[in-house]
Each structure stands twice: as structure tokens, then as C-alpha cells.
Amino acid sequence: MKSAIPSYDLYGDRQQSGWTNSFQFEWIPVRSSPYNYDIRPHKHDAFIQILYLTQGEGDVLINDARYKVSSPALILIPSQNVHGFQFSSNIDGPVVTAAQKSLESMAAVVMPELVSVLRKPAVLHLDESSRHAEALMPLFLGIEREWRVHAVGQVAAGMSLLMALLVQVARLSNVLEPAPMAHNSRKAQQIEKFRALVDAHFRERRPIEDYASEMGLTAGHLTRLCREVLNVSSQDVVNARILHEAQRELVYSTDGIKQIANLVGFVDEAYFTRFFRKHMGVTPSDFRVRALQSMKTKLA
Structure with missing residues (x-):
């Protein structure tokens, strides 16, 4: 299922640009x-x-x-x-x-x-x-x-x-801070590869074992790597990406909760609602209402 939020190289241009590497x-x-x-x-x-x-x-x-x-x-x-x-x-x-x-x-x-x-x-x-x-x-x-x-x-x-x-x-x-050692290491490169894989496949609801296998790691090794570099588990990284996409769709699209659940890889709307509430503390519907109201207040 495709996101309802338009995506462009440059606003209004439907064709892919010829300068994608520069x-x-x-x-x-x-x-x-x-x-x-x-x-x-x-x-x-x-x-x-x-x-x-x-x-x-x-x-x-x-x-x-x-x-x-x-x-x-x-x-x-x-x-x-x-x-x-x-x-x-x-x-x-x-x-x-x-x-x-x-x-x-x-x-x-x-x-x-x-x-x-x-x-x-x-x-x-x-x-x-x-x-x-x-x-x-x-x-x-x-x-x-x-x-x-x-x-x-x-x-x-x-x-x-x-x-x-x-x-x-x-x-x-005024945000320059000394870079953590991990950012200069092979571990940081592995984390970036994991994040790129999550970006590409989070809608497929892949188990962590699949991501780890594609990286040549065990699931346990990947989780230890995430905890060392990011201070979160590998599943937390996947969940955060799902939630980020769900929040954007709730705010910027008019799709129903079922459609958004399908978009981020959930077949069952009720399961998606439980997942969202567990991590966000509110249901998807309540999040949408509050977010839209907050945006109106900030604009006023």
C-alpha cells in the first residue's frame, strides 16, 4: 500500500531527477x-x-x-x-x-x-x-x-x-558536540546498514532474524550492537520506524486507521491499535485528534 503523503525529488516534479547522487x-x-x-x-x-x-x-x-x-x-x-x-x-x-x-x-x-x-x-x-x-x-x-x-x-x-x-x-x-567513538567505527557502519534495511523493509514486518541474517550477524549480535551504539534493542529500532510512519500518516493523510495499519504492515487493525497504544500511550484515533488540534493551536 502506498503512502498518501506525496514524495518528490523536487516539489511538483513527478519524474525522477538526473542528479540523484549530487x-x-x-x-x-x-x-x-x-x-x-x-x-x-x-x-x-x-x-x-x-x-x-x-x-x-x-x-x-x-x-x-x-x-x-x-x-x-x-x-x-x-x-x-x-x-x-x-x-x-x-x-x-x-x-x-x-x-x-x-x-x-x-x-x-x-x-x-x-x-x-x-x-x-x-x-x-x-x-x-x-x-x-x-x-x-x-x-x-x-x-x-x-x-x-x-x-x-x-x-x-x-x-x-x-x-x-x-x-x-x-x-x-550550536549543536556541535564531540562525536562518540562508535561513529568512527565499523559498529557505526553496521548500525547504518541496519537502519537502511529497516527503512526499506519495515512494512513487511520482518523478524529481527531476517535483518540480522542479511547483515551476516545473529539476532543476538544485532541486538547487542544496537544496545551498545544506540542504547536500545534492535526491535526498538524497527518499532520506532513503524511508529514514525504511522504518526505521519495519521496527521497528513485522510486514510482510515485500517488503511494506515495495512500501510505499516499490520493486517489486523485491532492489533495495530494495541501496538500503537502500548508505545504511544494513546490510540491512533486519539493521537490524530490531539495532533491536528495541536497544529491548529500553534498556527493560530
């Missing part, structure tokens, strides 16, 4: 003005976006949170996060879209603590006088230059500039 640059009005500056909730399965609002204002939706933003502001949206925008007609600024996995692979080598920055949505209101804020536009313009001019090393140069941009994002959000 990056893309454009100015915010180019894509938002044809939609009257109203970008409906959607997600990017494999791409991260970084927007720099240099003029105008708007409402930003990321998952179940809404933000009022005015320029200058920086918005970072990792892949798989539902988001939407309602911009003022005078909105302006650059937006870069890039392959999430490619950036994470680069970050893991050159600056592992950036990986956590890449995975966490952020809305940053900027002080134009900040030395970090002053560094943003030259980096965006450098990325645009590499995007527009097809030359030797274009992808390498563009992605390197993106890494520099993400360092500025981290400095602005």
Missing part, C-alpha cells in the same frame, strides 16, 4: 510562485534541503510542528521529514537540494559530528551581523556557480561547498 540549486520563488507561494505538505525520500530566506516571511510546517519565520532565516529539512511552506509573495533566497546519503558518507569521513546535524530538522532565525550568518551567502553562491557551470570536478566542488555550508549550520545552531 545536488541541485534554485531560488525559492522559482518553484513557489507557480503554486501561489503555497507548498503543500510533502517529503523527499532521499534528499535533504537547505533554504536561506533573505527576504519575506512565511509559515513553515515540519512534521507536526509549525513555525513563523521571517528573513533572515535558515531552514534545514532532512530526507523523510514531511514539510510544507506558506510564503509571502516577496519571498526570496536560495535553496539547495542534495542527496542525503552522499552527504552523510562525506560527513562520516571528514567530520563525523556533522552526521547528527544532517539528520535533525532545524529552523534558525539569524542575526545578520553574526560572522557565521555572513558566511552563508558566499557559500550558497558558490554552490550555484558549480550547479550552473558544467566543468570538471563540478560534483566534488559542489558537495565540498555543501559540507562547508553544513558546518556553518552547525555553528549557528
